Amino acid sequence: MGGQHNHKVSGKNLFITIILNIIITVAQIIGGIFSGSLALLSDALHNFSDVLALVIAYGANRLSLRPNNKNKTFGYKRAEILATLFNSSVLIGIGVFLIIESFHKFYNPEIVNSIWVIGLGILSIVLNTVSVILVKDDAHENMNIRAAYLHLLTDVMTAVAVVVGGLLMYYFQLYWVDPIVSLIIAIYLIWASIGLVKESGAILMQFTPKGMDIHKITEIIISVPQITNVHHIHLWQLNDHSIHLEAHLDFNENLSIQESNSILDMLENSLEKTFEISHTTFQCEYNRCDNKDIIKS
CATH class of the missing domain: 3.30.70.1350 (Cation efflux protein, cytoplasmic domain)
Structure with a gap:
């Protein structure tokens, strides 16, 4: 039997990103309610999924380190793969929900307080960028953390879209931009998650590993x-x-x-x-x- 490549994931970094995303989520929910912005609430829902993803990723990573025993000869080595499949599947579900809501609000536009949108969008960019930096190294070596990293990376990009939408609403009163931004976020979420669903599903189905001849x-x-x-x-x-x-x-x-x-x-x-x-x-x-x-x- 050959050796294995081991990479210890930093539990401390994961814990910090969980705290940062809780702050973002609470702030955006409050801001979304007061501003009437679907894009902000969409981003808040996305960030809430990040909190769940990070908690699951953290728990699965700790679980995978438990030793094998006579009843579990492989231990919990696939806990992280299950977490990856769950997290990416949740993102797809959220994406579908946001698409439905975006079309509803596009045909029934509402005035949005864009100051909230811009301010909280910038907060999300800053805190999520810090989170991305914290888990970047671990994401290269661990599919479970890569799923969480994908959540965070999309957060940075969607927050940028939210800020751009807020600026268009503030200066040009283009309130239809709000559901459009939400729709873009949703489509990207689905597209980015499908690959992880396929990859984790292939491992659980015991398919031949990708690239192996x-x-x-x-x-x-x-x-x-x-x-x-x-x-x-x-x-x-x-x-x-x-x-x-x-x-x-x-x-x-x-x-x-x-x-x-x-x-x-x-x-x-x-x-x-x-x-x-x-x-x-x-x-x-x-x-x-x-x-x-x-x-x-």
């Missing part, structure tokens, strides 16, 4: 002189970094366990180096009559 893997395996065939391959991803491979290997010699172990050690090191496969389970066979399909149907 089974044929190239089999070429490396059968390049070993003592191995004539590889079949019954299963290749899946446990979490962000742990890739598992299992397969049956046909040997052309009736080797001892010690001899086969030395070959497997060499093979595992090669697969880890080339494909970053962190866990392998090989069934060694000699003159066995079984199905030889690479993927058993």
Whole structure:
């Protein structure tokens, strides 16, 4: 079995971003009510989803660190993947809701107090930018944190859109801009979340990890002189970094366990180096009559 890539997520940074987003959410809800701005309330709802996303991300990250035991041999390694799927799915739902509300308000425009919109939009830009900086490094290594990071990054962009909309309403009384900004936020939310839903869903369904070529893997395996065939391959991803491979290997010699172990050690090191496969389970066979399909149907 090969090694794993480990990256410790900073719990302190996540906690700070949770506090910052609670401040933004409360301020925008109050401002949205007093100003009558759907865009501001939309952004508040988006920020509230961020609070939930960050809390779930934090909890899932802590949960994933719990040790394995006899009842949970993989531990809670997929807690973060479940959190990713949940968070991104919630964003899509919020996006659909905002689209419906945007069309409703577009046909029934209301006067908006744009000073609230501009001021709270700027507050959101500042605090969310700080949040993005805090979790940026962790987002590169962790899908769960990347989902939360995506929430925060879209917040910065949507807050900019809110401020631009506020300025147009303040100087030109273009109140129809408010639902348009809300619609743009909603469409972007849906577009940005679909990729994470697909990625986390693929891991949970145990699909072949993206970018992995089974044929190239089999070429490396059968390049070993003592191995004539590889079949019954299963290749899946446990979490962000742990890739598992299992397969049956046909040997052309009736080797001892010690001899086969030395070959497997060499093979595992090669697969880890080339494909970053962190866990392998090989069934060694000699003159066995079984199905030889690479993927058993």
